Amino acid sequence: MLIVITGNGKGKTTSALGQALRAVGDGRKVLMIQFIKGPWRSGEDDSYQRLAPDFKIIKTGLGFVGILGDKLPREDHINAARKGLELARQEMLSGNWNLLILDEVHNAIQLGLLTVEEVMPMVDGLPESMDLILTGRDARQEFIDRADIVSEVKEIKHIYNTGVKGKKGVEW
DSSP states (O other): OEEEEESSSTTHHHHHHHHHHHHHHTTOOEEEEESSOOSSOOHHHHHGGGGTTSEEEEEOOOSOSSSTTOOSOHHHHHHHHHHHHHHHHHHHHHSOOSEEEEETHHHHHHTTSSOHHHHHHHHHTOOTTOEEEEEOSSOOHHHHHHOSEEEEOOOSOOGGGGTOOOOTTTTO
């Protein structure tokens, strides 16, 4: 099954984490690969270890791309995204996981770090025994059309818009 979680609101990763929690509770094994989040620690980094070895998160991103003080060459972000996608392909075929989550992969595509053509083979090659969740803003229509479930997280109000910074344990 392919699930797409997209939209401009807070909660896409959180929704995928909730799905992971449900899957682990049902005896399934879950891998989340994060394509943008990278050098900083967030709440899920510590909590998923409590569910190991049934749940694992691997950060392959190098952080925000071109904003919030990012000084890395664009090529570094592209290489990190491609390495993350290759890791995802290998893990998808390993037979070790029942649920694979590609967190913020839509962002990576929107930012030009990956292309639809590079990611779509993951959808086409998905084993029947595995579910795949793709998260991030700006999901391309090709993924929406192929998905079995599509959820849009819509921002109605967010404290960031009033100048308040994100809160640990809520935002990260």
